[in-house]
Amino acid sequence: MLINNQRCPDKDNNEYTLYDAIITGAGIAGLACSVYLSRAGFKVCVIERKKEIGYPVCCGEAVSKKSLHDSGFYHPSYIDSKVKGYRVYYPDDNYMEVDSQGYLLNRGAFEKYLCCLAEKSGVKILLKTPVLSCFQDREKVTVKTSCGVFEGKYLIAADGPESLCASFFSPEKNKWLPAAQYRIKENGVPGACKRSEFLGFYYDSLSPYYFWNFEKSGYSNIGGCVSDKTILCDFINKRFTGGDRKIHEFVRGKIPAGGLKKKIVFGRVALIGDAAGAVNPVSLAGIYGALMSAKLSAEAAVLSLKTGVNSMSKYEKDMKKSNFTRMELKYLAKKCSGYPEKALLFLGGYFTGRKFHTIDIRLFLKMLKKYPVVLKYLIPMFIHRNLLIKETDNMW
Ligand SMILES: Cc1cc2nc3c(=O)[nH]c(=O)nc-3n(C[C@H](O)[C@H](O)[C@H](O)COP(=O)(O)OP(=O)(O)OC[C@H]3O[C@@H](n4cnc5c(N)ncnc54)[C@H](O)[C@@H]3O)c2cc1C
Numbered sequence: 001m002l003i004n005n006q007r008c009p010d011k012d013n014n015e016y017t018l019y020d021a022i023i024t025g026a027g028i029a030g031l032a033c034s035v036y037l038s039r040a041g042f043k044v045c046v047i048e049r050k051k052e053i054g055y056p057v058c059c060g061e062a063v064s065k066k067s068l069h070d071s072g073f074y075h076p077s078y079i080d081s082k083v084k085g086y087r088v089y090y091p092d093d094n095y096m097e098v099d100s101q102g103y104l105l106n107r108g109a110f111e112k113y114l115c116c117l118a119e120k121s122g123v124k125i126l127l128k129t130p131v132l133s134c135f136q137d138r139e140k141v142t143v144k145t146s147c148g149v150f151e152g153k154y155l156i157a158a159d160g161p162e163s164l165c166a167s168f169f170s171p172e173k174n175k176w177l178p179a180a181q182y183r184i185k186e187n188g189v190p191g192a193c194k195r196s197e198f199l200g201f202y203y204d205s206l207s208p209y210y211f212w213n214f215e216k217s218g219y220s221n222i223g224g225c226v227s228d229k230t231i232l233c234d235f236i237n238k239r240f241t242g243g244d245r246k247i248h249e250f251v252r253g254k255i256p257a258g259g260l261k262k263k264i265v266f267g268r269v270a271l272i273g274d275a276a277g278a279v280n281p282v283s284l285a286g287i288y289g290a291l292m293s294a295k296l297s298a299e300a301a302v303l304s305l306k307t308g309v310n311s312m313s314k315y316e317k318d319m320k321k322s323n324f325t326r327m328e329l330k331y332l333a334k335k336c337s338g339y340p341e342k343a344l345l346f347l348g349g350y351f352t353g354r355k356f357h358t359i360d361i362r363l364f365l366k367m368l369k370k371y372p373v374v375l376k377y378l379i380p381m382f383i384h385r386n387l388l389i390k391e392t393d394n395m396w
Pocket of ligand 1: 026047049063129131158164223253254272279286
């Protein structure tokens with residue numbers, strides 16, 4: 001498929017190539033963008049520091065049906081299982097249910113699939129090639145790597161949550177939350193694996209953010225926005241009692257948490273995916289942001305390359321029309337984390353397994369009598385209830 005040890009082919013061939021676009025980072029965003037651009041007939045080079053596309057996997061691997069199908073990259077080969085929706089669990093194990101169809105992916109296979117498409121349409125993919133610096137002048141962008149210097153008409157920075165490329169152009173700091181995840185073999189945690197058709201999100205006093213349990217065919221991805229491994233272990237021991245746990249893998253990563261960056265286009269340079277902060281501030285899901293920003297940035301680059309007029313600002317405008325920059329979502333993200341235990345118990349007692357969109361005024365008032373002080377925490381969520389219902393499929 002691709003040449004793992006390829007090193008600086010331009011130098012090897014002893015010929016200079018001015019690429020139409022250089023893409024830094026061969027994650028979902030970078031690979032998807034390279035496919036869109038090369039299919040439009042442009043010469044693209046993707047520069048990646050890892051030695052293998054798609055691995056190691058550091059992801060819960062969940063994406064909504066709508067997001068994947070909108071990208072045009074749906075293919076059954078990398079789908080692990082279908083998802084009917086998700087359940088939000090509260091400390092007493094009561095839950096609230098939301099219908100929203102989606103998939104659990106084999107993410108490594110998904111990235112390899114995108115890589116195959118990219119190579120088929122002529123993209124040059126360089127592995128084991130860390131980007132060291134980049135800059136632009138009026139005509140082109142220059143990317144310095146450990147294996148040589150590459151030049152292109154446009155630079156798409158898709159180098160993830162700690163984007164080095166972004167730091168050369170954007171004064172905005174990369175803001176992220178630490179995340180950790182265990183991959184636990186099925187039967188290892190009885191109870192963690194029985195709800196196969198729903199993603200599980202768990203609110204617990206151990207962390208202000210949610211934990212997740214996504215059950216795939218062979219194992220569960222159980223993780224949370226925590227830096228301390230022991231907190232995740234405490235969560236697993238507390239919520240999934242008993243059983244013989246077989247930990248398959250432990251990974252750590254970073255999730256952009258500041259929402260879409262204020263500026264994501266700088267002349268001939270566009271930031272996409274996690275590098276742009278294209279992660280939903282409420283759900284913290286980023287695969288759909290990676291896919292969407294890849295598509296919109298590629299459209300703007302195609303227009304720029306076809307007309308010879310830099311139209312990359314169209315990408316920034318298009319992204320700002322999407323739900324990433326909605327004030328309500330930013331507001332909800334601030335207000336809907338760090339709930340006190342009582343507010344969580346209120347929600348558990350109120351929903352008791354019902355769907356989020358259903359209303360039970362009597363029960364609401366009854367619960368309010370029991371926990372009167374919690375109302376102030378819940379107002380933001382109930383005010384924006386309709387938005388959350390309407391946008392469910394666009395949130396992940
Ligand atoms: C633990 C965890 C669980 C998650 N679960 C989900 C989930 O279930 N659903 C969901 O929607 N989102 C989830 N996310 C978020 C999601 O994984 C990201 O938003 C998504 O991967 C962003 O894709 P990307 O292509 O922008 O970045 P990445 O996937 O991070 O790809 C960036 C690429 O750039 C490369 N790179 C970085 N620096 C350099 C450099 N200097 N030179 C060359 N290459 C470089 C990296 O090696 C990497 O391959 C999760 C995140 C974490 C950490």
